[in-house]
Amino acid sequence: MSTFEVFETAQGGRIKAWIKGVPLEDAARTQLENVAGLPFVHSHLAVMPDVHFGRGATVGSVIPTKGAIIPAAVGVDIGCGMMAVETTLTASQLPDSLAKLRSDIERKVPVGNGRGGEFGNVPDSVATRLRTSDLTERLDAIRAKHRKIPSHKVATQLGTLGGGNHFIEICLDESDRVWVMLHSGSRGVGNQIGQYFIQEARQALEKRVLGYHVPDRDLAFFIEGEPMFDDYIEAVGWAQDYARANREAMMERTLQAMRDALRSSSSARWR
DSSP: OOSOEEEEOTTSOEEEESSTTOOOOHHHHHHHHHHHTSTTBOSOEEEEEEEEOOSSSOEEEEOOBSSEEOHHHHOSSTTOEEEEEEEEEEGGGSOSOOHHHHHHHHHHSOBOSSTTOOTTOOOTTHHHHHHHSSHHHHHHHHHHHOTTSOOTHHHHHTTOBOSTTOEEEEEEOTTOEEEEEEEEOSHHHHHHHHHHHHHHHHHHHHHOTTOOOOSSGGGOOEETTSHHHHHHHHHHHHHHHHHHHHHHHHHHHHHHHHHHHHTTTOOOOOO
16 A cells, blocks of 8 residues: 555645655644645645644645745755764763763854853864855855845854754664764854745735735745845855854864763774
8 A cells, every 4th residue: 555645735736745644733734735736836745754834834845846936935944954973983882971971062062042052162173164165255245135144143153053953962873883963054044044035035925016826925935037036046055055064063073072082981993
C-alpha cells in the first residue's frame, strides 16, 4: 500500500502527504489548502510528518513555485540547517561526566538570543573569517538598495548559537563513534532580511495592477521579472552563505573546546 496520500483542495490545488495519516490541525490544513490553490504552485504541495501551523504557510511543507516566490513561506530563519563532524573518539574515551565539556563549549560558542546573549564574546576566528570572505561586501551591495536592512549584527553574531530549536550536540553513532552535530541559521540578520521582504511583498501585492488575490496577506509574493524578485533571491543567497559560515565557525570552536577539555585524559587523534 502506498505511503502517500494525495487529495484535491476546494481551490483546485493538489496536496501530497509524505506519510499517510499524518495528524493535522484544522488551522494547518486551511493553510495547506490556501497555498496549494495558488496559481504558481508547481504540480503539488508536499507535506512532511512534522507539519504544523505557521505564518501564512505551514512549517513542515515543501512549496514548489514557478515564476513567483513567497517570502513568508521561505521564512525568517533563512539558511537554517545542520552540520555534523565525525571525530576519531569513541564512547569509551569520553569522561563519565560531560558537564565540564558542556561548560567549555558554552564559553567558546556564545548563545545569543535577545537580551542576555553574549554577543561581545565572539570566537577568535570570527574576525578573520569575516575579513577574508565577501560577506560584508555583498551585504553592503544589498543594503545600498534596501537601507532598512540593518548590518550591525553581522560581526557580533557570526559564530554564535541561536535560540528556539537550535542546538549543539555530542552524540554517538551505531559504532559508538563520537560525532558533533549542530543546528543553526542566519541568526538575527537573516531574520531581519526575512521580515523586511515579507513586508515588501505585501506592499507589492497591494500595488500590483493585475488583480492577484491571496487568501492570506502573509502569502504575498514576488513575480519573476520584477526587480524585487531578483533582490530577494540575492538576499536569500547571502543569508544562506552567512548561515553556513556561522555553522562552520561554531563547529571549529566546539571541536577546539573538545580538544582542550579532553587532551589530558585522551590520547585520541582528531580530524
